[in-house]
Amino acid sequence: MTNAQGSTINWDRAIARNRDALLRILAALFVMTDLAEGATAATMSRYLHNHILRILRAAESAVRRLIVIAARDLVVVVAPRKQPTTPSTTTTTTTTTSVPAFTGLPLLDPRKRFDFRPRRRCAKSFPRITFIGLTEPTPIPEDWIPSPDDAIDATRLRRRLAGLKRALDDIPGQAKRLARWKAKRDLGLNRSKYFSPMRPGWPPGRRKRAFHEVDDVLAECHALALSLEREDTS
Numbered sequence: 001m002t003n004a005q006g007s008t009i010n011w012d013r014a015i016a017r018n019r020d021a022l023l024r025i026l027a028a029l030f031v032m033t034d035l036a037e038g039a040t041a042a043t044m045s046r047y048l049h050n051h052i053l054r055i056l057r058a059a060e061s062a063v064r065r066l067i068v069i070a071a072r073d074l075v076v077v078v079a080p081r082k083q084p085t086t087p088s089t090t091t092t093t094t095t096t097t098s099v100p101a102f103t104g105l106p107l108l109d110p111r112k113r114f115d116f117r118p119r120r121r122c123a124k125s126f127p128r129i130t131f132i133g134l135t136e137p138t139p140i141p142e143d144w145i146p147s148p149d150d151a152i153d154a155t156r157l158r159r160r161l162a163g164l165k166r167a168l169d170d171i172p173g174q175a176k177r178l179a180r181w182k183a184k185r186d187l188g189l190n191r192s193k194y195f196s197p198m199r200p201g202w203p204p205g206r207r208k209r210a211f212h213e214v215d216d217v218l219a220e221c222h223a224l225a226l227s228l229e230r231e232d233t234s
Contacts, residue, residue, distance in 0.1 A: 058205030
């Protein structure tokens with residue numbers, strides 16, 4: 001495939017370059033969450049949690065687009081779904097589900113939710129009704145006004161970081177996952193109602209003004225994946 005300037009795109013080199021950049025970004029995030037040495041801190045400050053999450057959203061979108069690029073030439077044959085047979089006897093078993101130790105990277109972008117209902121207003125003041133000489137003012141709860149230093153549960157964030165690391169370490173395997181999803185989509189075997197793993201419009205985590213290296217990586221990965229998708233639909 002050639003770009004707008006007429007030069008041929010080296011897809012493998014583009015994947016390797018952006019993957020290396022994302023690995024550097026992810027390593028920095030692991031250090032920020034004290035996970036470089038295998039620590040398991042349960043909480044972190046609200047400010048640090050939100051800062052990491054902003055970078056993580058863009059990094060996840062960039063990795064999804066790398067997977068789209070890596071799966072460009074893969075063809076997977078999926079067998080048609082067999083009709084379930086009715087067993088002669090039925091047995092009931094009780095199973096216990098456990099929470100996985102990590103959260104795998106979803107192949108599909110989270111879709112935008114359009115809610116046209118007016119937003120519910122939240123009170124920004126605390127009622128402190130008192131009678132002079134009879135009662136004391138009610139103390140303000142410590143968690144009434146969110147503070148950047150509030151302790152936030154970091155369990156899910158750590159699992160998303162681990163899932164992103166696993167995806168970056170196995171881009172070919174993730175590409176096969178996506179190829180299987182596309183094959184099942186074409187046969188109507190999956191439950192997804194979307195045709196493309198990328199949502200229409202701007203990718204999740206995209207910002208108008210770049211403030212981090214991940215923004216440039218996401219912009220390049222999105223442009224490359226979008227050019228492939230347009231070629232497939234043309």
